[in-house]
Amino acid sequence: xxxxxxxxxxxxxxAAGGCVNLxxxxxxxxxxxxxATLAAQVCSNCHGLDGNAPSPxxxxxAGQQKDYLEAQxxxxxxxxxxxxxxxxxxxxxxxxLTDAQIAGLADYFAAQRPRSPGPAAxxxxxxxRRIFKDGLPDGNIPACATCHGEHGEGNATFPRLAxxxxxxxxxxxVVFQRTDERPEGSVMKxxxxxxxxxxxxxxxxxxxxxxx
Amino acid sequence: MERGTASAYSWVxxxxxxxxxxxxxxxxxxxxxxxxxxxxxxxxxxxxxxxCVACHAGGQFPALTPYGRIFKLTGYTIGVRxxxxxxxxxxxxxxxxxxxxxxxxxxxxxxxxxxxMPNDNYPRDGLFTVSQASLFAGGKITDNxxxxxxxxxxxxxxxxxxxxxxxxxxxxxxxxxxxxxxINPGRDLIVGVSLNNNIxxxxxxxxxxxxxxxxxxxxxxxxxxxxxxxxxxxxxxxxQGNLNAGLNAYAFWNNTVYAEVGLYxxxxxxxxxxxxxxxxxxxxxxxGYNPYWRLALNHDWGANSAMIGLHGLNARVYSDPTNAxxxxxxxxxxxxxxxxxxxxxxxxxxxxxxxxxxxxxxDDALWNPNNPAYTGSYANSSNTIDLLKLNATYIYLAKxxxxxxxxxxxxxxxxxxxxANPITGSANNRPxxxxxxxxxxxxxxxYVRIGFQYYKYTQFMGGSTAYDGVSSRSAKDxxxxxxxxxxxx
Numbered sequence: 001x002x003x004x005x006x007x008x009x010x011x012x013x014x015a016a017g018g019c020v021n022l023x024x025x026x027x028x029x030x031x032x033x034x035x036a037t038l039a040a041q042v043c044s045n046c047h048g049l050d051g052n053a054p055s056p057x058x059x060x061x062a063g064q065q066k067d068y069l070e071a072q073x074x075x076x077x078x079x080x081x082x083x084x085x086x087x088x089x090x091x092x093x094x095x096x097l098t099d100a101q102i103a104g105l106a107d108y109f110a111a112q113r114p115r116s117p118g119p120a121a122x123x124x125x126x127x128x129r130r131i132f133k134d135g136l137p138d139g140n141i142p143a144c145a146t147c148h149g150e151h152g153e154g155n156a157t158f159p160r161l162a163x164x165x166x167x168x169x170x171x172x173x174v175v176f177q178r179t180d181e182r183p184e185g186s187v188m189k190x191x192x193x194x195x196x197x198x199x200x201x202x203x204x205x206x207x208x209x210x211x212x
Numbered sequence: 213m214e215r216g217t218a219s220a221y222s223w224v225x226x227x228x229x230x231x232x233x234x235x236x237x238x239x240x241x242x243x244x245x246x247x248x249x250x251x252x253x254x255x256x257x258x259x260x261x262x263x264c265v266a267c268h269a270g271g272q273f274p275a276l277t278p279y280g281r282i283f284k285l286t287g288y289t290i291g292v293r294x295x296x297x298x299x300x301x302x303x304x305x306x307x308x309x310x311x312x313x314x315x316x317x318x319x320x321x322x323x324x325x326x327x328x329m330p331n332d333n334y335p336r337d338g339l340f341t342v343s344q345a346s347l348f349a350g351g352k353i354t355d356n357x358x359x360x361x362x363x364x365x366x367x368x369x370x371x372x373x374x375x376x377x378x379x380x381x382x383x384x385x386x387x388x389x390x391x392x393x394x395i396n397p398g399r400d401l402i403v404g405v406s407l408n409n410n411i412x413x414x415x416x417x418x419x420x421x422x423x424x425x426x427x428x429x430x431x432x433x434x435x436x437x438x439x440x441x442x443x444x445x446x447x448x449x450x451x452q453g454n455l456n457a458g459l460n461a462y463a464f465w466n467n468t469v470y471a472e473v474g475l476y477x478x479x480x481x482x483x484x485x486x487x488x489x490x491x492x493x494x495x496x497x498x499x500g501y502n503p504y505w506r507l508a509l510n511h512d513w514g515a516n517s518a519m520i521g522l523h524g525l526n527a528r529v530y531s532d533p534t535n536a537x538x539x540x541x542x543x544x545x546x547x548x549x550x551x552x553x554x555x556x557x558x559x560x561x562x563x564x565x566x567x568x569x570x571x572x573x574x575d576d577a578l579w580n581p582n583n584p585a586y587t588g589s590y591a592n593s594s595n596t597i598d599l600l601k602l603n604a605t606y607i608y609l610a611k612x613x614x615x616x617x618x619x620x621x622x623x624x625x626x627x628x629x630x631x632a633n634p635i636t637g638s639a640n641n642r643p644x645x646x647x648x649x650x651x652x653x654x655x656x657x658x659y660v661r662i663g664f665q666y667y668k669y670t671q672f673m674g675g676s677t678a679y680d681g682v683s684s685r686s687a688k689d690x691x692x693x694x695x696x697x698x699x700x701x
Binding site: 020021022024025026027028029040041042044045046049050054055056057085087088089091092093095096117118167171 | 266278279290291395396513514555
């Protein structure tokens, strides 16, 4: 039995894998790994390399407010955000991130250019547009635009909503309405409380397409 | 696969001191995990800190999500290195065969005339049985290197001369990977090499070398289980649990084109870490280095992911796994497979198919009566097998699921290979078997699964009634019900 090729292979694998590879590391426990590396090697798997998430299961982060991104990452790290998708996916990944890495990741995604994931049915978008721009005066619901911006671009810890996946937005509105799993969103709880399921679908569809 | 003769160190009889030693070792390993971290999640989940649903579609092992595939292809290196890189898994269940009296191996007509119990063909039928316990080790080792290794204890591996069950611990799966990912806005290229012990272990779509039921039916004549192939003539692409040593290289470009090539040889000598506990009788199966290849096209859009692929193997297999100078069987396998997934919380839908055609060519001595070394193993100089598997699964909330599978294996006629024989033989000398497998399952918490499967045979060894050529046994007599419990920590 000639064992040399096998030994050589094993030695090669160990030697090659032995060194730290900061440029292309997926190590979430090493404070030296640059944020841009983590964004490319880890975050991009769900949120997209340019921050436009391919799947509606995951939020797009492109063009998101830096302060909001930082605040959310800290909340995941501190286990303050309790919604299932939040803890199932984000608690673990964020648990060892340093403040500097969090700031770097927020910078990275805030600087990306957001793209709409797809159009919405015109009637639905129109109903959603009215809620976004004017609120529901009968239900005492303020216009979303007052906090989230005329163009849905957000401001500081008010998140950007324009071009976000409708399925993701709808899910968050349900979380606000039915639970206290996003404690920082207490203001959203009151707002979501007055929205019917159809209202939520409409405003979410409008925001995903964001035609104007 | 029938495991050969007992070797002193690896066989343990339940109830003996040595059995309890092994059991204690397992329990200590398990207990050490509980003290590790408050979060009760298996190995990889502890490394990424994520829930099973992140990597497994609908939270169900082993099907992978798009992210789970990247996790594996990047060498299990995402996350924080685990202080206790271990997990345990247990499978238990109860199998019941529809009719176990007609077609006894000892007495084809089931009259019990010579005093033998027809029951002997269906050991532990209708009894609750722990079918396997596994220990996993691995995860992230360095930035580029990661491991997935599994050892499995099978408490009812085999019966000894006195009819007592002996357990057996053996290496099960092994996948040591080195991977790198070159990603920028212009391109995304994942490249890697894997040292592994099983054809299909490296694959991230789990189609061609995997039964579509997560927990296969545990006990009973192997041939009664859907798509289980026994015998030296089948390539390791069709058989499961073959412990070979493979060195593979792969690349995944822009999440679109996947290509992999590998060379497989016997897992003996220096490679024997990958076949620990497997007696050498069962590791001398391949001659030389045997090429394996796989190509796939993948596309992810919205909540959907689709793959269409090709797979193949050219293997030279010894007709006698104990004898490296025995005549050879040449296997040429090629197949097509695909998968569609739709994952949008709370729904997970997936559909898979795999079709593999295997051509077996036998050395002259195996089939030619005029050859002085004639063994009388096959009537033909070559045979074919066509294996088709289909599955559709729906899972709600990563908790409640239902699936339907269909498996058909058809092959050429061979009067010696598929001779008449009680239960496992064929009246028309054909292997044709078709089975439908509906399944329902429930995952109350993410690391426990309870399920029920029904195997409905519409054809068995070439026929539907009196198929075995010696008794009046029908295909439907082999129908199985299987209730199982799966748990991992």
